[in-house]
Amino acid sequence: MLEMLLWTMIGFAAGSLPFSVWIGRLALKKDITRYGDANPGATNVLRAGGRIAAALALLLDTLKAALPIGFAYYRLGIDDWRLVPVALAPAFGHAFSPFLGWRGGKAVAATLGMWMALTLWTIPTLGGVALLVFTLLVGANGWAVVFANLVILLFLLTMPTAFDFLHLQPAQSILLAIWVGNMALLLYKHRADLSHPPTLRSKQRQAAS
Template sequence: MLSLTWTLIGFLLGSLPLSVWLGRLALRTDIRAYGDGNPGGTNVARAGGRGLGLLAIILDMLKGAVPVALAHYVFQVDSWPLAPVVLAPILGHAFSPLLGWRGGKALASTFGVWTALTVPFGPFVMGGSVFVFNKLLNTPGWAVMAALLTLLAFLLLTGVTLPWVVTWIGTAAILSWTHRADLRQRPQRRRP
C-alpha cells in the first residue's frame, strides 16, 4: 500500500507542468512555442534565458527526486516496491494528464529520481556523462542513451540488485520513447 501511495504521489508530482507554468508566470508566454515544442526547462531557457531555464530544470529534477527520496529514505520503500515509485515521476512528466497526456522528454525528472537513488556519486556520473556525450554526439537523444548506459555501468559496478536494473530498463524504455525522433537518426560525432 505504501508503494502504491508513493507511486501515485510521484506520478502526480511528475505530471505538474512546472516549466509551462513558469513560462506563463515569468515570461507571459507558452514555452512550447520555442525550440522543439516540449514543455521542459530547455525551452524555458530558449524563451527566457539561462537563469530561468536553470530554475525550470531544477524544479523538474525536484519533482522526480523528492517523492523517490521520501519513499526510499524516510518510509523505507525498497526493492521491487520501489520500482514503480521511481518510474512514476518520469512517466508523469512524459505523459502529463494536465497537458492532454503529452509531456516533455523527462530528462530532468529522470536525473532527479536517479540522483535521489545514487547520491553521492551517481549524480556526477549522470551529469558528467550527459555533458560529455552532448559534446561528442550531434544528436541529443543518442547522447541521453549513451549517458543512460554509463549510468547502468555505474549501477552494475556498485553491485545493485535486480529490481534496480529492471527499473533502469523501464527508465531507458521511457526515454527511448520520448527521444524517438532523435533515435531514428544515425548517431554522428559532433564536429569541432
Template sequence: MGVILWTAIAGFSGSLPLAYWIGRWALGVDIRRYGDGNPGAMNVKRAGGWRWFIPALLLEFLKGAIPIWLARSMGGLSGWALFPMAMAAPLGHARSPWLGGKGGKAIAVTFGVWSGLTEWRIPMLMGGLFALALRLAPPEGRAVRIGMLILSGLLIGASGIGWAHPSLAATSIGHTLLLIWTHRRR
C-alpha cells in the first residue's frame, strides 16, 4: 500500500469521534454539553467518570497509534513517508466529518501518533513537558502550546545534529501548529 492509502487510513481513523460515541452509546449523553464542549475523552470523564474515561482515552490514543504502527510494520514505511499520516490522524480528529467538521483538541490522538512513530520516547517527553508547563504556566491550553514549542525546538536541534530524522522535527512543527490552533480559546 502506498503513502496515499496509508494517509487516508490514518485520516479516517483520526476522524472517528470515539469518545463522543462512548458518550452517546454508553452514557446516553452528548459529551459536548460538559466541560469545555469538546468531544474528547476528558468530557467523557466529566459526564461518566473514570469508568468510561479510561476506555475513551485509550481508544482516542489508539486511533492515532495503530495506523502509524501498521504503516511502519506492514507497509515498511519510514521517515518522510510517515509525515502525511502523522498529520492526517490529528487533523481528522480536529475536523471530524462525523461531527460536521467540528472535532476535538487532538491531544490523545497526537500522543498516539507519536507512539506509533517513536514507541514510548516522544510521548514520555511530551507528557513530562506538558506536566511541567501545566505546573508553571496554567491553564491547559497554554501548557500544551509551551510544551509543544519546546518539543519542536528539541527535535529541530536533534535533527540538526543527526540524532533524529528531520521528518520528526517537521511532524512536531505541524503538531505544534495544530495544537496551538485547537487550544486557541484555552
C-alpha cells in the first residue's frame, strides 16, 4: 500500500511538470497559453511558432507519464489493482498541475505515455492511428480524442486473445479500469468541445465558406 501511494504521488508530481509552458517561455520567449485554446500543451507550442520546440514538448509530456509508470510496473512489479492509481496519476497531474494553479492541459500526451508504459507499442499505435483518422474526419478536437479512445476500448473488450499473443500485461481487467479512469478525465478536460455535436470537416468547411 505504501509503495502504491508513493508511486502515485511520484507519478502525479512528474505529470504536473508543465514542460510545454516552460519550453514556450525559454525557447520561444512566449506564453503559449495566449495562443489557440489557451491549453498548456504541445499543440499551442506549435501555434506559438516552434516546430522543434513543439516536438520536444510532446516528447517530454509523453515521457513524464511513461517513465514513472514504467518503473513502477517493470522494475517494482506493481501489476495488480495498485497499478490503476499509479497509471492514472501522471495524466491527472498534467490536467491539474499545482505549478499552474491546479489547472493544466488536456492530458492527451500523458495518455499516450501511459499506454506506452503499459502496452509498449500496441495501444499507442492503435490509438495514434485512430486519432489521426478521426482528426481528418471531424477535426482536431475533443470528439476525435473520444472516438479514438473508444477504438481502444473496443480493442480491450473484443480481442482478449491479443493479450496472450502480444504478451500484453497487466490483466485485461486492470487495463479496463485504467481506461475508465482515463476516459473520465479526457471527457472532463474536453467538455467544451463535447458540448457541441461532432460534424464532418467537409461540412465545417462548407459552413465557413
